[in-house]
Amino acid sequence: MKLRDVAQSIRAEVLYGEELLDTIDIECAYGADLMSDVLAFARPGSLLLTGLTNIQIVRTAQMLDLPAVVFVRGKKPQEAAVKLASQIKMPLLLCQMSMFETCGILFAKGILPCHIPDRGV
Amino acid sequence: MGQEPYVEEYTIQAGDFTSIGEASTKFRATLKMLGIPSEVVRRAAVVAYEAEMNAMIHGGGGTLRMTVASDHLEIMAADQGPGIPDVALAMQEGYSTASDEIRELGFGAGMGLPNIERNSDRMNIETEVGTGTVLTARIDFPGQ
Numbered sequence: 001m002k003l004r005d006v007a008q009s010i011r012a013e014v015l016y017g018e019e020l021l022d023t024i025d026i027e028c029a030y031g032a033d034l035m036s037d038v039l040a041f042a043r044p045g046s047l048l049l050t051g052l053t054n055i056q057i058v059r060t061a062q063m064l065d066l067p068a069v070v071f072v073r074g075k076k077p078q079e080a081a082v083k084l085a086s087q088i089k090m091p092l093l094l095c096q097m098s099m100f101e102t103c104g105i106l107f108a109k110g111i112l113p114c115h116i117p118d119r120g121v
Numbered sequence: 122m123g124q125e126p127y128v129e130e131y132t133i134q135a136g137d138f139t140s141i142g143e144a145s146t147k148f149r150a151t152l153k154m155l156g157i158p159s160e161v162v163r164r165a166a167v168v169a170y171e172a173e174m175n176a177m178i179h180g181g182g183g184t185l186r187m188t189v190a191s192d193h194l195e196i197m198a199a200d201q202g203p204g205i206p207d208v209a210l211a212m213q214e215g216y217s218t219a220s221d222e223i224r225e226l227g228f229g230a231g232m233g234l235p236n237i238e239r240n241s242d243r244m245n246i247e248t249e250v251g252t253g254t255v256l257t258a259r260i261d262f263p264g265q
Contacts, residue, residue, distance in 0.1 A: 036232035039167050040239070044159070052227045059142035060227075063149065063166040065159070080139055 001026050001109060003068055003091060006047065009109050010095045010102050012070060016082060017091025024067045024091065028112040031072075031103045035060045042066060043114040049095075049102055055080040062088055072099045127155070127189040133173055133200075135182035138226065144185045145169035148196070155189060161260055164240040165194055168258045171233040172198035178223055179203070180254060193242075193261045204250040212238070 004021035007014060014021065030042040031049035035056060038048060044065040050057055051073045058081045061069055068091040071077055077085070077092060085092050095102050107113075129151055131144035149166040157165075169185065176183040180200025188195045205211045212234050219229025238244045241258035248254040 033227060034230050034232075035227035036230040036236065039171065040232055040236050044163055050227075054226050055139055056142065056226060056228070059146070059170070063142070063145065063163070063170050065163055 001111065003047075003093075005109075006070075006106065006111070007093050010070070010093075010097060010105055012093035012095040015071075015077070015092040015094050016085050017068070017089065020068075020089060020091050026067070026111060028114050029103070029106055030066075030114045031099050033099075039064065041114055046114055047106075047111070049099060051075050051099060053077045053081065055084055057081060058084045058088075058090060058092075061090060067091070068093065070095050070102065072097060072102045124191070127151075128186065130184060130186040133176045133180075133182045133185055133198075135177065137177070138223075141174055141177050142170055145173050148185075148187045151187070152189070152194070157189075157194070158263055161194070161262060164260055165196060167240045168237050168260070169196050169198075171237050172196060172256055172258070174228060175233050175256070176200045176202075178219055178229065183253075193259055195257060195259045196241075197255065197257045199253065199255045201253040204252055204254055205246065205248040206250050208246055208248060 003024040006026050026047045029047040032038050033051050038060055042064050046066050048061050048066045049070045053075050070093045072095050074096045148169050152162045173185050176198045180202030183200030186197045210216055214235045215231040217229050217231035223229035237258050242261045243259040245257045
């Protein structure tokens with residue numbers, strides 16, 4: 001699914017990267033407020049959903065080759081995070097819904113979870 | 122790449138949360154420039170980032186160094202912090218001595234060292250209470 005379709009599905013506002021939305025395909029996603037878990041489990045190419053707002057969210061996504069970040073619960077990333085995202089051309093989306101609802105909508109649209117070795121999936 | 126390993130080193134400043142990851146980002150860019158396979162680059166980036174985070178949070182700053190040889194790379198993080206009294210305990214997922222401030226930022230969940238071990242082919246920790254910690258992690262290139 002194109003990132004633009006993701007944004008429309010969850011009625012997200014595009015904070016940065018409007019012109020990049022049609023260039024990014026999303027197959028799977030990882031939702032967490034724990035960046036340590038993201039670093040452990042997110043698959044490259046996944047969409048990151050989080051309610052945290054600091055610069056390390058963008059940095060974590062960059063390290064793992066995650067193409068974009070959705071900030072849920074109406075959270076807005078801090079200025080330093082937005083600045084870094086614009087430097088590395090990483091789209092940032094703002095969604096008013098809860099993590100649960102956002103993930104639920106995307107899951108229903110066919111976005112897959114990331115590989116979790118302990119569950120054998 | 123010639124016979125001589127390529128070495129890149131950065132100083133990690135204490136207490137500067139915003140800048141954590143800058144050194145790891147530079148390592149990552151270097152590895153991409155060298156044409157290292159993307160899976161190796163991703164693993165190295167996670168190892169370096171977690172090590173950089175640990176050195177800042179627990180070690181009060183230190184040094185982060187990456188060495189790239191023809192068949193592997195090595196990341197070393199050295200600090201002069203308090204050291205790790207019980208390495209086996211520190212290696213347990215979920216065990217953490219990080220402050221609430223760090224936890225509120227989404228880190229310090231006791232996943233750092235296990236993440237480093239998971240993403241490297243060999244990891245070594247030399248630590249002494251009151252002196253500091255030196256972590257080295259090696260990643261072999263595919264086909265080696």
